[in-house]
Amino acid sequence: MTRRRTALLCGLLTLAATGCGIRPTGVTDGGTAPSGISKGMRVYFASDNGPRGVSRPGVTVDQLDDVFKLLAGGPTAGERANGLADLVPENAGFHATSTRGHITLRATGPFIVSPQNQSTGQLVCTLARAEVLIHGTRPDKVQVTLVGDEGRAGPYQCQQFLQR
Template sequence: MNRRLLAVGALLATLLAGCGVRPSGVITGGPAPANTISGLRLYLIADGRPALVARGLKPLQQPSEIVDLLAAGPNAAERAAGFTSEVPAGIAPVKLTSEGTGTTVALAADVDGLSVLAVNQIVCTVQAMAGSGPVTLVSSGTRRGPLTCPPLS
């Protein structure tokens, strides 16, 4: 019986060895991406829509500082390149909390009074920092969201 089992096993191994992927030449995936962004990622406004900009590698002390940077607006180099910000000053204090797969951003300013561009700036920037989950903006009982960063072209 052991000989039959060995014979069946050898036959099976031979049959299975014939299946599979045929040899081919080397397939290259092309060059590595050349436009990776390192450092702090903010969304400022360029040509009437949110646009990603990168700032140095200085880490944030608190995640809420990201909204303060948006409210401060573009730096001199970014202004010279045509970037602006719709996020108003005085929007802090800000508190970011994770809830499941999303993030809630509590703002001092009324979220209903924010322009669509300001909301998109905040949502896109928070998503770039915290992950791809939805973002909800809240202030004194008012909610906007959950929201996701709109497709950027």
């Protein structure tokens, strides 16, 4: 071995023996692990890929009918710039009731109840989120049945609209 290789090898061994310079510490608490569902109210608006939820921090809902006011407010300017739109008809009247995670949404006026309709997805997903917050129902157990002038549809679950 040449002197140059020997010097280089000794330098690398010395560097490896000294470590990275970070001293060991005790055990630290990383906090609470993230859960699968976000906290707080989410409102769902239409997008190119189906309904998309947006957070409404600080907004509380006390009853399911509060959802309709949130949807009527529409997406913010930033959310509209990101391709979100409110497709729920303004001239339809809505009322929702819940029994153990089974929501019945009654709609009056021109409202088409269709699983392919993003406005239906907006309503189902936003109502499901409110049900979770108000009554503590597991998200995968919430079902929404729509009753309108055109008939009855459902029950639907939010996942059906998000799997596009």
